[in-house]
Amino acid sequence: MNKFLLLTLSLLPLVFLTSSAAVVNSTQGIKPWKKPTPVFDQKFDWLRLTSDEWLKGDIISMYDDELEFDSEEFDLKTFDWQDVAELRSRFDQSIRLTDGSVIEGFLIVKNQKVTILSNGQAHEFPLSELLTITSSSESRGNLWDGNVKLGANYLKGNVGQTDYTLSSVIQRRTPESRFRSDFIYSYSRLTNKGEGDDVVNTNSRRLTSYFDWFYTAKVFFRLLDFEHFSDELQNIKSRNTIGLAVGYHLINNKRVQWDITLGPSYQQTIYLETQAQDHEQSGVASLSTFLEYEVSSVIDLVFDYQIQFVNEASGKRIHNLKTGISFDLKNDVDVDVSFYIDRIASPLPTDTTINSIPEENDYRLVFSFGYSF
Numbered sequence: 001m002n003k004f005l006l007l008t009l010s011l012l013p014l015v016f017l018t019s020s021a022a023v024v025n026s027t028q029g030i031k032p033w034k035k036p037t038p039v040f041d042q043k044f045d046w047l048r049l050t051s052d053e054w055l056k057g058d059i060i061s062m063y064d065d066e067l068e069f070d071s072e073e074f075d076l077k078t079f080d081w082q083d084v085a086e087l088r089s090r091f092d093q094s095i096r097l098t099d100g101s102v103i104e105g106f107l108i109v110k111n112q113k114v115t116i117l118s119n120g121q122a123h124e125f126p127l128s129e130l131l132t133i134t135s136s137s138e139s140r141g142n143l144w145d146g147n148v149k150l151g152a153n154y155l156k157g158n159v160g161q162t163d164y165t166l167s168s169v170i171q172r173r174t175p176e177s178r179f180r181s182d183f184i185y186s187y188s189r190l191t192n193k194g195e196g197d198d199v200v201n202t203n204s205r206r207l208t209s210y211f212d213w214f215y216t217a218k219v220f221f222r223l224l225d226f227e228h229f230s231d232e233l234q235n236i237k238s239r240n241t242i243g244l245a246v247g248y249h250l251i252n253n254k255r256v257q258w259d260i261t262l263g264p265s266y267q268q269t270i271y272l273e274t275q276a277q278d279h280e281q282s283g284v285a286s287l288s289t290f291l292e293y294e295v296s297s298v299i300d301l302v303f304d305y306q307i308q309f310v311n312e313a314s315g316k317r318i319h320n321l322k323t324g325i326s327f328d329l330k331n332d333v334d335v336d337v338s339f340y341i342d343r344i345a346s347p348l349p350t351d352t353t354i355n356s357i358p359e360e361n362d363y364r365l366v367f368s369f370g371y372s373f
Contacts, residue, residue: 040088044072048086049079059089059107062133063173064253086110092118096132096175097125100216107133131217132175146170149336149370160191163202165366178220181209184340186364202364204231204342206320212247220247222261225286232272234358235348241267241284241308255294262287269314271348280348282314300326312346319343326370334370339363 040046044056047069055077060068065081087109094104095116105118114130116123146169153163164187171180188202211224222245229239243265251258265284288306295301302325308318324338342362349357 042090045069045090046086046088047071047079047084050083050085052085059087059093059133059135061135061173062130064255064257067133084109091135094134094175095130096214097129098131098217099129100214102175134174144170144172145373147334147370147372149334149368151336151366151368161188163188165364165368167368167370176214178212178214179210181207183207186366200232202233202362204233204362205229218249218252220249220259221245222247222263225261225263225265231342231362234342234344234362235272237270237272239267239269241265241286243284243286245286245288257292258290260287260289265308267308267310267314280311280313282310285309295325298328300328302326313348315344315346315348317343317345319345324366332372334372336366336368336370338366338368340366 041056045059047055047057047059047067049055055069055071055074057072058070060070060076062068062081067079067081067084067087068076069079070076087107089107091106092104093107093116094102095107095114096102103116103118103123105116105123108115108117109127109130112127114125114127116125148168149166151163151165153161165184167182167184169180169182171178173179183206185205186202188200190199190201192199205228207226207228209224209226210222212220212222214220225241225243225245227239227241229241230236243263245261245263247259247261249257249259263286265286267282267284268279269282270279286306286308289303291301291303293301302323304322306320310316310318319341320343321341322338324336327335329335340363343360344358345360347358347360
């Protein structure tokens with residue numbers, strides 16, 4: 001027994017050495033895993049997230065610390081800028097810096113630095129100085145976006161009523177400018193079965209368009225500010241206003257945009273029926289504010305208000321308010337609840353009869369479906 005124990009103990013070192021050698025020999029052909037170096041296909045822009053995931057597709061834009069990227073596999077996505085680790089473009093991009101300068105060229109964002117390759121030269125800036133990114137190709141449609149919305153109501157019986165509201169928005173934004181045009185048309189008709197006559201309750205149109213030039217990160221100039229308005233119930237055949245303004249970004253980040261503008265305009269109003277002349281002209285002092293708040297990824301809140309100070313014959317003060325909430329559904333479909341107020345402080349009488357003065361205020365509550373593009 002003692003001889004067997006001594007023999008076992010003497011063989012242990014030999015077994016250990018043999019096992020170690022076998023392990024070493026079995027791992028000599030295995031190399032540690034290394035992350036492969038990506039091959040950038042020049043048919044695409046490339047995006048790497050902080051999670052180390054790569055996406056290929058198209059750079060749409062970067063505003064308010066949000067990057068829009070049209071992925072080849074996942075379609076249009078929006079990423080927080082803080083989640084972007086690397087970005088490479090295949091086309092020229094326009095970037096705007098905090099000092100107001102705009103530079104065009106091939107874009108590389110990496111290691112907290114922005115590099116623009118332009119005319120054979122590399123220009124490098126700290127990432128903290130980057131404000132916006134857009135494609136510098138004027139022919140690319142991704143500089144434009146907008147929506148179309150329709151609300152309708154139809155009643156049938158002793159009293160028939162038909163209501164329509166059609167609205168649309170289209171805008172184009174670059175690092176140095178912004179163009180936006182809004183249109184809304186409202187129509188309502190009431191039919192009494194016993195009388196058989198149709199009564200138009202609402203028939204109004206409003207078109208607003210403006211062009212902004214960004215002077216600094218906070219200040220912009222509204223070089224063109226145009227509005228066309230008509231409303232049969234307010235006795236207005238057409239009211240055209242054109243002017244300019246200076247604007248200021250009170251808040252401008254990835255969730256809140258709040259602007260105010262102030263400036264002079266010229267206005268001409270043509271009336272359907274009046275006691276005096278059928279048109280009026282006036283100088284205008286216009287003050288407006290626009291607030292857009294992204295409550296969540298699917299809910300947006302909008303508050304848009306303007307007041308125009310005009311002469312007494314044109315109404316003294318003209319107010320327009322639009323506010324509401326939008327719910328984003330799948331496939332770029334929206335559901336909106338919007339509230340509108342149009343007010344003229346001193347409406348012009350239509351004739352000398354009693355009750356010929358239109359109401360000062362018009363209110364509308366609209367439920368609509370829309371499509372964003």
